[in-house]
Amino acid sequence: MLDHVGIPVSDYARSLAFYTQALAPLGIGLIMEVPQEEIAGAKAAGFGHQGKPYFWFGDDGAPGQHTHVAFAVDSRAKVDAFHAAALAAGGRDNGAPGLRPHYHPDYYGAFVLDPDGHNVEAVCHLPDASA
Template identity: 60%
Template sequence: MIDHMGIKVANFDRSKAFYDAAFAPLGASLLYIVPVEFTAGATMAGYGRDRPVYWLHETTPVAGHTQHVAFTARNRAEVDAFYAAAIAAGGRDNGAPGLRPHYHPNYYGAFVFDPDGNNVEAVCHDAEGDGA
């Protein structure tokens, strides 16, 4: 059900060195660095085996700070329904459903903040968007 997750790190280079070493025995490596024009200048990078699933975001971590979790949707309609239901249940908009081609051409996601401020996402990677 979980598609990917991100954590905040205070020093990207130090964290990168740690995760490069820690993930190598697991067959995972740094696969993608998001262009800074999409991150407001922050360094963001994703680790995984065949696609990025564990993301580092350089910022100042704060004790008790919220996290980002993404859940796999079987199709784009589920992403749309997730967003509508989350907003109706008191979530706050953090990115309406739509393509995010700066991640990859078929990345269709929606983002909401939960009542505690956690960034919760539903995402479909299917090229057709219909789950087929």
């Protein structure tokens, strides 16, 4: 199942204003912004509803930037397995499996770049089952 998608934008403020207005009739609003200090030097905005952001954009829209897609899984072990399998299939590491508490305390994800440079993630939102 898709968990969220993200796109690069060339003008963060313009895109923030656009999506705030355009998505409001759908009941979709700004859930969170992540400062550039938290994610590789680019600000990001997450839109969604009921506290769950599922549409993201960031101000990393220079030519050659790529799309981000995240798949939701039900265990941290599956995140680990995804990362290992993607690397074995020729993907490039873009973030080893681990917690990303700047999203929420139980956000456990791993990131790889596919052969075309797209950022692909597996994420588990559940607490650690072994704890």
